[in-house]
Amino acid sequence: MTRLEQQMAFLLEIDKLKQVHRRTKLLSGERYENSAEHTWHIALATLVLAEHSNTPIDAVKVMKMLLVHDLVEIDAGDTPAYGDQGDKTALEAAAAERIFGLLPEDQRDAFIALWREFESRETPASLFANSVDRLFPPIQNIHNQGGSWLDFAVNRPRADARLSPIGDGSQPLWQLVSAILDDAQNKGYIQPGN
Amino acid sequence: MTRLEQQMAFLLEIDKLKQVHRRTKLLSGERYENSAEHTWHIALATLVLAEHSNTPIDAVKVMKMLLVHDLVEIDAGDTPAYGDQGDKTALEAAAAERIFGLLPEDQRDAFIALWREFESRETPASLFANSVDRLFPPIQNIHNQGGSWLDFAVNRPRADARLSPIGDGSQPLWQLVSAILDDAQNKGYIQPGN
Numbered sequence: 001m002t003r004l005e006q007q008m009a010f011l012l013e014i015d016k017l018k019q020v021h022r023r024t025k026l027l028s029g030e031r032y033e034n035s036a037e038h039t040w041h042i043a044l045a046t047l048v049l050a051e052h053s054n055t056p057i058d059a060v061k062v063m064k065m066l067l068v069h070d071l072v073e074i075d076a077g078d079t080p081a082y083g084d085q086g087d088k089t090a091l092e093a094a095a096a097e098r099i100f101g102l103l104p105e106d107q108r109d110a111f112i113a114l115w116r117e118f119e120s121r122e123t124p125a126s127l128f129a130n131s132v133d134r135l136f137p138p139i140q141n142i143h144n145q146g147g148s149w150l151d152f153a154v155n156r157p158r159a160d161a162r163l164s165p166i167g168d169g170s171q172p173l174w175q176l177v178s179a180i181l182d183d184a185q186n187k188g189y190i191q192p193g194n
Numbered sequence: 195m196t197r198l199e200q201q202m203a204f205l206l207e208i209d210k211l212k213q214v215h216r217r218t219k220l221l222s223g224e225r226y227e228n229s230a231e232h233t234w235h236i237a238l239a240t241l242v243l244a245e246h247s248n249t250p251i252d253a254v255k256v257m258k259m260l261l262v263h264d265l266v267e268i269d270a271g272d273t274p275a276y277g278d279q280g281d282k283t284a285l286e287a288a289a290a291e292r293i294f295g296l297l298p299e300d301q302r303d304a305f306i307a308l309w310r311e312f313e314s315r316e317t318p319a320s321l322f323a324n325s326v327d328r329l330f331p332p333i334q335n336i337h338n339q340g341g342s343w344l345d346f347a348v349n350r351p352r353a354d355a356r357l358s359p360i361g362d363g364s365q366p367l368w369q370l371v372s373a374i375l376d377d378a379q380n381k382g383y384i385q386p387g388n
Contacts, residue, residue, distance in 0.1 A: 011239050014235070026209060036235065043261060044208070049198075
C-alpha cells in the first residue's frame with residue numbers, strides 16, 4: 001500500500017467515531033452527543049480558552065491531542081463519567097495499536113504518543129486537554145434537567161472527584177464548573193452525599 | 195462581561211452546529227452527517243494528509259480554518275454541494291458577525307479572518323482546506339449507493355465542476371476522487387452528461 005492508501009484506510013475507519021454515543025445530551029436536549037462532534041467542540045474550545053491554562057501551553061499540541069484522544073472508543077466504547085469504569089487499559093491499548101496502526105509508521109507513532117500523553121495527565125498540555133474534555137458535560141447536564149447526574153444518581157463527592165481535575169489544568173474553568181455544581185445541588189440534580 | 199463569559203457564550207452558541215445536517219450520509223449509511231462531526235473529520239484529515247498539498251502549507255493554520263469554517267451555517271444553513279446554491283453571501287456575512295461577535299474582539303477578528311481566508315480560495319492554506327472539505331462526500335456517496343448524486347440527479351460535468359477544485363490544493367487527492375467519479379459513472383450513480 002502507498003502512504004496515501006494507508007492514510008485513507010485510517011481516515012475511513014475513524015468515521016465510526018461518529019457512531020460512538022456519549023451519556024450527555026446536546027445543549028438543546030435533542031439527542032445524545034457522539035464522540036466525533038464532542039471532539040470538534042473541545043478542539044475549538046482549546047483555541048478559545050487556552051489563555052486560561054494555569055501554565056502557558058502549546059494550544060496546537062493540545063488541539064492535536066484532543067482530535068485523536070477518543071479514537072480508541074471505536075473499539076473500546078465510551079467510558080461514561082459516572083458509570084462502571086471497569087479497567088479498559090488493555091482494551092484501549094489494543095484499539096490504539098489497531099486503529100493508529102492503519103497509518104504509515106511515522107504518523108502511527110506520533111498519534112500514539114499524543115494519545116498516551118493525553119491519558120497520562122502529567123504534562124501541562126495534557127492537564128489542560130483533560131480540563132477542556134471535562135468542561136462541557138456539567139454544562140450539558142445543567143441545561144438538561146440533571147442529565148447524566150440523575151441517570152447515574154451522582155452525589156457531590158462523586159461529581160467533585162470527576163470534575164475537580166479541571167482545576168489541575170485551569171483554575172478559572174474549575175471555578176466556573178464548581179459554581180454549576182452548587183447550582184445543580186440546589187436544584188436537586190446532585191445529592192449532597194455524606 | 196468578562197473575557198471568559200464572552201468566550202463561554204460563544205462556545206455554548208456553537209453547540210448548534212451539531213444540529214446542522216448535511217446531504218451526505220455517514221460511511222455506514224446509518225444517517226445523515228452533521229456539520230460538527232464533519233468538521234472534526236476534516237481537521238484530523240488535514241493533519242494526516244498535509245504532505246499531499248501541492249504547495250507546502252501550515253497545517254495548523256488549515257486546521258484552525260476548518261474548525262471554524264462551517265459556523266456560519268448555524269444561521270445560514272448548510273449549502274448543499276448540488277442543491278440550489280442561491281446567494282448566501284449576505285446571510286453568511288451577517289452570521290459571521292453575530293456568531294464570532296460573541297467573542298472578545300481580538301478573537302472575533304482572528305476567527306473572521308480565518309473564515310474569510312477559507313472562503314477566498316486564494317492562499318495555499320485555503321486551497322488545501324477546500325480540498326479536504328470536498329474529499330469525503332464523494333467517498334460517502336460511493337459507499338451509499340450514489341447518495342446525494344442520485345438525490346440531486348448529478349451528471350459528470352456537474353460533479354467535476356464541484357470536485358475538480360480539489361486538485362487546486364492537492365493533485366494526489368484529486369486523482370483519488372477522479373477515479374471514484376469514474377467508478378460512480380460506471381455504476382450509474384452519475385450520468386455522463388452532454
